[in-house]
Amino acid sequence: MKEVSLYGSGGKPSWFMDLNPKGEVPVLVVDGKPIVGSEETVDFLMPGELSPEALRWRSIVNDRLKSAGKRAVFSGGSETDRNSLNAVLQDLEACLSNGPERASEFTAADASAFPFLQRVHGEFGFPSECKRLEAWYASASSRPGVRKTIKQDFWWWW
Structure with a gap:
């Protein structure tokens, strides 16, 4: 796990922006493929149909x-x-x-x-x-x- 500073003088690191050009968080990388955004990450980690x-x-x-x-x-x-x-x-x-x-x-x-x-x-x-x-x-x-x-x-x- 790597925490990324969302604000500040340097901005988000280039490796992070390469994974996710929009700069959204969180990003979960699974088998080299980024899963971007809170809802998408939660759905990946907690699969199943919701009531x-x-x-x-x-x-x-x-x-x-x-x-x-x-x-x-x-x-x-x-x-x-x-x-x-x-x-x-x-x-x-x-x-x-x-x-x-x-x-x-x-x-x-x-x-x-x-x-x-x-x-x-x-x-x-x-x-x-x-x-x-x-x-x-x-x-x-x-x-x-x-x-x-x-x-x-x-x-x-x-």
């Missing part, structure tokens, strides 16, 4: 949470942007209402959602009415494989 609920969860994260979280952070947590973010979090909460198996399984959708929910949780917390989402986050955070990926001192860029 309709997991696909809906993933869609909410990718299509709405990323942009709502970014807006809320960059606006300094304005009330309008926080309300918009909270609406997305409540939709994720609704995805968790389909029974306890959703919270006990850890799917590719969960793996790709965790970093973004970690950012939101660290920046704003979750709305008090999102008890299942809070429980999901606590459960995911306690998984040894997930804990290995959590940095305590970091600066997130959306």
